[in-house]
Amino acid sequence: MFYTPVRLTARNDHAKLPPIMPESTILEAATWPRLWRGFRATLPLALSVTPFGLAYGAIASQRMTFWQAQLMSLTVFAGTAQFIAASMIAQGAAYLPILLTGILINMRLVLMSAALTPHVKSAPRRLHPLIAQLLTDESFAVSMAEFERRPSDPWFYIGSGLAIYIPWQIVTAAGAAFGAGLPAGWGLEYALPGSLICLLFMLVRDRRAVLVSVLAAALSLLLRPIVSGTWSTMTATVVAASLGVIWKRWLSRS
Amino acid sequence: MALTLLILGLALGTYLFRLLPLTALSRVTLPAWAQDWLSLVPGAVLAASLAQALLVQEEHLALSWRNTYLLAAIPAFLVAWRTRNVVLTMLSGMAAYALLQRIL
Numbered sequence: 001m002f003y004t005p006v007r008l009t010a011r012n013d014h015a016k017l018p019p020i021m022p023e024s025t026i027l028e029a030a031t032w033p034r035l036w037r038g039f040r041a042t043l044p045l046a047l048s049v050t051p052f053g054l055a056y057g058a059i060a061s062q063r064m065t066f067w068q069a070q071l072m073s074l075t076v077f078a079g080t081a082q083f084i085a086a087s088m089i090a091q092g093a094a095y096l097p098i099l100l101t102g103i104l105i106n107m108r109l110v111l112m113s114a115a116l117t118p119h120v121k122s123a124p125r126r127l128h129p130l131i132a133q134l135l136t137d138e139s140f141a142v143s144m145a146e147f148e149r150r151p152s153d154p155w156f157y158i159g160s161g162l163a164i165y166i167p168w169q170i171v172t173a174a175g176a177a178f179g180a181g182l183p184a185g186w187g188l189e190y191a192l193p194g195s196l197i198c199l200l201f202m203l204v205r206d207r208r209a210v211l212v213s214v215l216a217a218a219l220s221l222l223l224r225p226i227v228s229g230t231w232s233t234m235t236a237t238v239v240a241a242s243l244g245v246i247w248k249r250w251l252s253r254s
Numbered sequence: 255m256a257l258t259l260l261i262l263g264l265a266l267g268t269y270l271f272r273l274l275p276l277t278a279l280s281r282v283t284l285p286a287w288a289q290d291w292l293s294l295v296p297g298a299v300l301a302a303s304l305a306q307a308l309l310v311q312e313e314h315l316a317l318s319w320r321n322t323y324l325l326a327a328i329p330a331f332l333v334a335w336r337t338r339n340v341v342l343t344m345l346s347g348m349a350a351y352a353l354l355q356r357i358l
Contacts, residue, residue, distance in 0.1 A: 051341040058344070068257055075265030080296050085264060087303055095260045101299055103267040108292050111284060114275035121276075132273035185355070187348030190326055194347030196304040197327060198334040203297040212294050213301035220302035221309060233302040240302075241294040245287050 031155055038159025041146065045138040046167035052079050053168055055195040057175020060086040062188065066176050073172040077133065077165065081105045082172075083199065087192050088233070097234045104237075112140045116157070119147045123154035134161025208244055216240035322358060326351035 056079070060069035064086070076082050081102045088098045113135055120131050131154065139160040146156055182188045204213050219236035227235055284292075308323050309315055319325070330347035337343070 051339060055340050055344050064257060068261060071258065072261045072265070075262065076268050078268055081264065081268065084296075084299055084303065085261075087307070089257065089260075091303070091306060095256060099260060099263050099267070102264045104292075105296050105299065106268045106271055108289075109268065109271040110275055111289065113272050117276050128276050129273065132269065132276055135272045185352060187326075187350075187352035187355075190323070190330075190348040190351035191344050193304060193307040193323060193327060194330050194344035195340050196300055196307060197330045197347065198338065198340040198343035200297065200300045200304060201334045202338055202340075203300060209294060209297050213297045216298035217301040217305035220305050221315060224306075224310065224315075233299065233306060236302045237295060237298040240298045241291050244294045244298075245291045248290065249287065 034153055034155035035159035035162075038143065038146070038153075038156035038161075039163040040159075041156075042139055042142045042160040042163035043167075045142065046164055049079060049138065049164065049168060050171045052083065052195075052199075053171030054175035054178065055191065056083050056086055057172045057177070058179035058182075058188070058191045059083070059090055059195065060172075061176045061179030062090045062191075063092070064089060066173075066180065069176045070169070070173055073169055076102070076106075077168065078106050078109070078136065079168075080199075080203075083195070087196060090192050093233075094231070097231050101234050101237070104234075109135060112137075116140060116143065119143065119152035120154040120157050122152070123158075127154065127158070131158065131161075134158060134165055136161070136164050138164050208248060211247075212240045212244035215243065320358060322351055322354040325354055 053073075056073075057069060060072070060082075064072075069086070072082055072085065076085070084105060085098055085102045088101065113132065116135065123131060134157070139157065142160050143157040146160075147153075179188060179191065200213065204210050216236045216239075219239055220232045223232040223235055226232075308327055309317065309321075311321065311323070316324070326347050329350045330343050333339075333346040334343040
């Protein structure tokens, strides 16, 4: 959901689990316990996305109706992209750059989905659309850690995905209700920059990422008179990220 | 209406990224530089977005001590640095902003 490293609190729980069953037994075992195991292993991470869901809802409530904000949670279901889209909408941006930026942020889901596919392919085909929709950083991390130790199990993954999907709907709705209920003069205008500041701290971890971010910020301001509206944000991002990649390759060569 | 369509468009694009490897392209690999590039994108967008939110007011660059958005960022940065908690950061920024609006 968020492009941050996930702490695997469930990692040491494996010691308590029964010994590994052969693949055939696992596939014949009842569905619900497998679903539940994935759900339980992932639920602690739902707690870690709660603040982001609240912040997203509060920002979304500024320019979107409650149902539009919730539609985004139900369908897009990707924290960082939802956050950025809501913030660009709150800033009154043109729609095409919002769409392109959101898609750019979510492109990494292709890589996660490709890595997950061998582990969940055994599920009935009619479940594949659901399996796809439930993919987030959190369910991916927990499931991949599980499948390293025990046989692949699509139901574990589905349980894991639901443990993020359901709480996400609740906390984003709560955030939207909070944002809509706050009277004027209580600083709701600052919900957006406030949460962007914290997210930035969490996302930008090494020196190169800091430089790329500073560059993107400066370029977006410089480009503003030339490139209209949010296009400046997107252009600055593409240029800064490209320079970051080039810089790294240039350093590794010399 | 247009906003709803935007949301659905973003949802469709995102869904295809999730679904395609599962159904069609089961062997997707991106070159290392492309993965590196994608990893830098979210931070860069956030930073650019934040710069716009703090420094652009009514379509003009606002670099002054009268810019309450910029001033309220100071406590927010401190809270973010110390706690990494997005709700605390958001609330401290909101409180500072509301207070500054009354003083300045």
